[in-house]
Amino acid sequence: MEIARHWRGRAARYRLEGQRSRSTGEVRFPPQPPALGETDETWEAFALSGRGEIYSFSVIRQAPDGYEGFAPYPVALVRLAEGPLVTAQLTDCAEDDLAVGTPVEMVTRKLVDTGEDGVLVYGYKFRPTL
């Protein structure tokens, strides 16, 4: 992954920082630019608790380049306590530990190894709540 691109997304990737609407209180993740009709003031930065439950999951055995070393690895859609649905890998678990509804919590782990001269990309994953 490109260094500047990784750096731009650091708040979301390291701290699970999303956005909250100043008018409705709606929380979203990941952060998005203002839509038509909105301004830079419409949404404020908002750090999520990192707690949620599994909406669904899959264990990937046919991996894309850069992820072969992790295979087989579980990915999930996690419904966060504050509402957003986030896509992330699951970690520290076996496939048998997982089910729709399993409570999970955010941890920071290595996401992808882009080679000797590349960036080591760390970011959020989720594990079954300890």
Next chain:
Amino acid sequence: MNNVYVVGAGATPVAEHYERSLADLASQAVRAAFAQVPGLDTRRVGAVYVANALGEIMASQSQMGAYLAAAVGLSGVPALRVEAAGASGGVALHQAAQAVASGACEVALVIGAEKVTDRLDGALEATLALATDSEAEALQGVTLTSQWAMLMRRYMHEHGYAAEAFAPFPVNAHANAAKNPQALYRFGISADKYRKAGQIASPLNMLDCSSVADGAAALIIASEGIARELPGTRVRLAGTAIASDTPALGARRDPLDLLAARASAHVALGRAHLGLGDVHVLELSDPHGIAAALALEAIGFYERGSAPRHAADGAITTSGRTPLATAGGFKARGDIAGASGVYQVVELLRQLRGEAGPTQVGDARVAMAQCLGGVGSTAATSVLIGES
């Protein structure tokens, strides 16, 4: 707007074409399409639309419009490439239809072409995954297959199905592909084999996952004046429409509801002045049973949570209410990425002309093709009517 017709169609077999380049494949498909209309002067082609999803990375080529126009001998004709992942073919057809309907040209050529086997599977998976919201999803190692798998597991959870409830979709696709000499997998499979197949991205197994392969298909789109000069059954492109949804699955209010699939189908049918009950034969993006089930339900053919039951009752066979994948679908004809939407219409043209042989749907006069980019982030739907 003027009436628009599909007057010629051709395609290469779907295969691992190691000996043939992207240009070779496009040339074969385009020559096959024009062979159907020997009376049509190729100098009447006023626009070329190339549908290709993966060309920069998998085929090491950009500017695909000019490149393939030149390869088929149409250099000088306005040409451009359309990219909307797996919906590229349907979007290109929509553009061609609008060009002819508006009178901007009297003949437009759609070429769907994809070359994927020059690189290994890991590169292909990574390139396909760029159709997700790549920073929020692909970076997590998510693949398109695993996104469909997550929707399948959620669907099983909400509606109380086991994975094997989806077997009728690939079983039907393979049964039809066995009779299609151009299909990638020309053999049947059974529900029992489905149950025993190894996992690719659980709960999706090997027999519920399409293989992406090489191929090219071409369609000649023409004005009514030209269609009337030609012999045989005329097939009118009565309505086309595209719609979009968020690439990020998590941003959707209900990920099991494919909003773009519904919107594009309803607008296309409306433009054709037809309803769902008028459709006799279907092509959908069906790389997995769950994809077909969600599209059938989103479009409104079946109630939510019921498509696998209808499929088990024979609804998707050639004699059912919604015949599907008559040439093998994405699963067994093969998934040609950006070209798939063009292959879909090649098959529907055969159906509407009564040329589909052993998989002919009886008295098929109205057909619908829908292709999806990503997990329904783009949907393109076309409605065709056979006029005798």
